[in-house]
Amino acid sequence: MKLRKIAVTVSLAAIGLSAALTAPATFAAEEQFFPVLSFRTGAYAPNGTPWANGYVDYFKLTNARGGVNGVKMIWEECETAYATDRGVECYERLKGKHGGATVVQPLSTGITFALTEKAPVDKIPLITAGYGRSESQDGSVFAWNFPLIGTYWMAADVLVQHIAKKEGGFDKLKGKKITLVYHDSPYGKEPIALLQERAKMHGYELSLLPVAHPGVEQKATWLQIRQNKPDYVFLWGWGVMNSTSIKEAQATGYPREKMYGVWWSGAEPDVKDVGDGAKGYNALAMQHGAEQGSKVVKEILEKVHAKGQGTGPKEEVGQVLYMRGLISAMLAVEGVRSAQARYGKGKRITGEQMRWGLENINLDQKTLDGMGFGGVMRPVQTSCLDHMGSAWARLHTWDGKKWNFSSDWYQGDEKVLRPLVISTAGRYSEEKKIVRRTAEDCKK
Amino acid sequence: MAFFLETLLGGLMSGMLYSLVALGFVLIFKASGVFNFAQGAMVLFAALAMARFSEWIPGWLGIESLFVANVLAFSVAVVIMFIVAWLIERLALRHLVNQEGATLLMATLGIAYVLDGIGQTIFGSDIYKIDVGMPKEPVMMLESVFEGGILINKEDFIAALIAALLVISLSIFFQKTATGRALRAVADDHQAAQSIGIPLGRIWVIVWCVAGITALVAGIIWGSKLGAQFSLQTVALRALPVVILGGLTSVPGAIIGGLIIGVGEKLSEVYLGPFVGGGIEIWFAYMLALVFLLFRPQGLFGEKIIDRV
Numbered sequence: 001m002k003l004r005k006i007a008v009t010v011s012l013a014a015i016g017l018s019a020a021l022t023a024p025a026t027f028a029a030e031e032q033f034f035p036v037l038s039f040r041t042g043a044y045a046p047n048g049t050p051w052a053n054g055y056v057d058y059f060k061l062t063n064a065r066g067g068v069n070g071v072k073m074i075w076e077e078c079e080t081a082y083a084t085d086r087g088v089e090c091y092e093r094l095k096g097k098h099g100g101a102t103v104v105q106p107l108s109t110g111i112t113f114a115l116t117e118k119a120p121v122d123k124i125p126l127i128t129a130g131y132g133r134s135e136s137q138d139g140s141v142f143a144w145n146f147p148l149i150g151t152y153w154m155a156a157d158v159l160v161q162h163i164a165k166k167e168g169g170f171d172k173l174k175g176k177k178i179t180l181v182y183h184d185s186p187y188g189k190e191p192i193a194l195l196q197e198r199a200k201m202h203g204y205e206l207s208l209l210p211v212a213h214p215g216v217e218q219k220a221t222w223l224q225i226r227q228n229k230p231d232y233v234f235l236w237g238w239g240v241m242n243s244t245s246i247k248e249a250q251a252t253g254y255p256r257e258k259m260y261g262v263w264w265s266g267a268e269p270d271v272k273d274v275g276d277g278a279k280g281y282n283a284l285a286m287q288h289g290a291e292q293g294s295k296v297v298k299e300i301l302e303k304v305h306a307k308g309q310g311t312g313p314k315e316e317v318g319q320v321l322y323m324r325g326l327i328s329a330m331l332a333v334e335g336v337r338s339a340q341a342r343y344g345k346g347k348r349i350t351g352e353q354m355r356w357g358l359e360n361i362n363l364d365q366k367t368l369d370g371m372g373f374g375g376v377m378r379p380v381q382t383s384c385l386d387h388m389g390s391a392w393a394r395l396h397t398w399d400g401k402k403w404n405f406s407s408d409w410y411q412g413d414e415k416v417l418r419p420l421v422i423s424t425a426g427r428y429s430e431e432k433k434i435v436r437r438t439a440e441d442c443k444k
Numbered sequence: 445m446a447f448f449l450e451t452l453l454g455g456l457m458s459g460m461l462y463s464l465v466a467l468g469f470v471l472i473f474k475a476s477g478v479f480n481f482a483q484g485a486m487v488l489f490a491a492l493a494m495a496r497f498s499e500w501i502p503g504w505l506g507i508e509s510l511f512v513a514n515v516l517a518f519s520v521a522v523v524i525m526f527i528v529a530w531l532i533e534r535l536a537l538r539h540l541v542n543q544e545g546a547t548l549l550m551a552t553l554g555i556a557y558v559l560d561g562i563g564q565t566i567f568g569s570d571i572y573k574i575d576v577g578m579p580k581e582p583v584m585m586l587e588s589v590f591e592g593g594i595l596i597n598k599e600d601f602i603a604a605l606i607a608a609l610l611v612i613s614l615s616i617f618f619q620k621t622a623t624g625r626a627l628r629a630v631a632d633d634h635q636a637a638q639s640i641g642i643p644l645g646r647i648w649v650i651v652w653c654v655a656g657i658t659a660l661v662a663g664i665i666w667g668s669k670l671g672a673q674f675s676l677q678t679v680a681l682r683a684l685p686v687v688i689l690g691g692l693t694s695v696p697g698a699i700i701g702g703l704i705i706g707v708g709e710k711l712s713e714v715y716l717g718p719f720v721g722g723g724i725e726i727w728f729a730y731m732l733a734l735v736f737l738l739f740r741p742q743g744l745f746g747e748k749i750i751d752r753v
Contacts, residue, residue, distance in 0.1 A: 270572075
């Protein structure tokens with residue numbers, strides 16, 4: 001009898017304990033998982049590290065703000081070393097973890113090319129903010145790619161617009177010489193199609209000079225530039241290739257004022273060890289530049305770094321590539337928020353739902369100001385057909401110590417970009433036998 | 445003609461810098477029969493040490509003079525490279541005496557990875573500046589002969605001179621000193637050298653110290669040009685075709701090989717590149733080395749291996 005009593009008591013205690021232990025789980029916050037494909041080692045680490053730090057810090061800030069309607073952001077980093085094979089390996093390793101990846105941001109055009117065919121199968125969207133395939137702006141063909149707020153065609157278009165404005169009009173470009181010095185990789189080759197298209201329209205002479213990875217040997221390239229004397233040099237470099245180009249320009253006497261880099265060639269690691277030698281060098285700002293004075297940066301310093309939770313050094317917060325990572329994470333978080341508005345606030349969303357969210361981002365100026373991005377970027381509105389959402393950029397110039405904005409805002413010219421996007425995406429859809437999504441498909 | 449001369453001179457100066465890195469390979473191979481795959485990692489490690497200490501020392505000691513800071517940083521970097529050499533001998537090579545060449549090669553591969561990792565962990569993986577006062581602006585020469593003159597990069601010119609001086613000093617060290625002769629004896633046969641009383645361990649420490657100094661000089665020169673950062677390691681890959689071409693056992697071979705590769709890759713990029721889409725200089729150097737291998741497997745100045753059957 002006594003034994004039976006003990007058994008009942010123990011059983012009841014066990015039930016009570018298990019209820020007590022499982023009860024909090026009922027109220028535990030949902031979690032949204034983000035694989036972080038980063039490169040903190042290797043030849044491109046000086047540029048990859050600040051991006052990754054900004055990216056992760058924004059998730060920390062989002063959690064400090066209470067998550068997205070209570071849903072907490074969780075993430076796991078995987079080192080790609082900017083190599084396509086390792087990037088794909090990271091994607092495969094992380095895509096199924098923690099209930100499945102919400103979205104993947106490969107931070108490499110090469111990895112993006114490799115993942116473009118995997119994403120539709122796994123139903124995981126790819127955000128490639130400012131890189132990747134330019135034609136993937138066409139959401140009717142590239143349903144899972146999101147080159148948010150910038151593609152390389154748009155970047156090249158803005159650069160041509162800028163020099164046309166400097167010269168006094170597009171008609172003044174006739175006979176001018178433009179040289180593209182580019183990283184000999186899918187990334188570096190991306191702007192060529194647009195620049196050739198514009199060359200046909202305006203009659204400038206385009207010459208192409210590839211630089212082999214990692215880009216530390218450019219003497220022959222710059223000797224050719226010295227011989228050809230181009231009016232402008234466009235730089236499509238990454239990592240150490242950028243600073244080497246600027247140093248070689250200095251060594252061969254090419255004026256830095258006539259050099260224009262893409263937004264991946266216009267950050268602090270690209271110029272800081274060149275110092276005064278880079279004075280006058282220009283680069284595109286993918287909307288934002290170095291934004292140490294912005295509200296969002298102050299909030300990160302206060303809510304993340306002041307609590308000892310900063311991912312990288314405090315001095316880096318607000319630098320160009322840090323901001324790029326931060327904005328990339330913000331766009332992902334806003335995709336989650338947008339998806340939750342449709343599929344249930346406070347709930348964890350799937351990759352498929354995330355795609356809908358990313359196709360329905362609507363960040364107006366008031367929302368951006370409220371999030372601390374006032375003055376940093378312009379409104380973003382995506383749709384099922386337009387996966388870019390904003391085609392604005394401006395330029396900034398290095399003064400020897402810091403980047404300063406040096407132009408007005410430019411918008412990529414839809415009349416030039418759209419036909420190129422549609423025709424190239426069309427060729428891709430024929431080749432891969434993809435049926436274009438219709439307006440009805442978009443509602444799903 | 446002026447452009448051809450510019451390209452040629454540019455190639456010669458780059459070639460001299462390749463020779464400097466190639467010399468690191470040759471030194472260790474001559475003295476120990478080891479093909480040191482870690483030479484690139486040593487260049488990176490040394491450059492990072494120099495860059496970071498020249499940045500840290502002024503803060504620690506309150507020094508304002510760049511020259512004094514650089515001298516102190518150089519001294520610290522030399523000591524560090526000596527310690528690295530001693531550790532390599534203690535922890536790796538001592539245990540591999542009389543082993544096959546392939547085993548030693550694999551050991552140096554391991555050393556390369558360890559140095560890469562430790563270097564970036566201690567000193568960081570950013571791009572760091574090495575400012576030893578090298579002039580960055582170009583000068584124009586022979587303006588009266590050629591229209592527009594010939595452009596000479598002062599930094600490359602000075603770097604080539606320093607490299608040439610180091611190469612000459614090392615050649616004298618190898619040929620004319622007792623230690624140099626001992627190094628060559630060890631390279632010929634470990635056991636024979638030991639049997640006549642040459643202390644193998646000490647000789648290996650000396651040769652790795654010398655290779656460390658060579659790596660430091662190469663690291664400072666390349667770091668001043670490109671910044672001290674991970675890609676410096678790949679500079680060693682540029683020296684591989686040089687040693688294939690010049691011969692692994694010849695100091696003059698490293699020099700001549702470097703010059704041929706330097707000139708070959710620049711001329712090929714400028715004159716052949718446009719026909720094949722450009723970006724060919726890296727693989728062209730290897731192509732050139734392979735062609736040489738077909739006709740002279742031991743390289744231009746390497747010792748011909750004759751085996752008695």
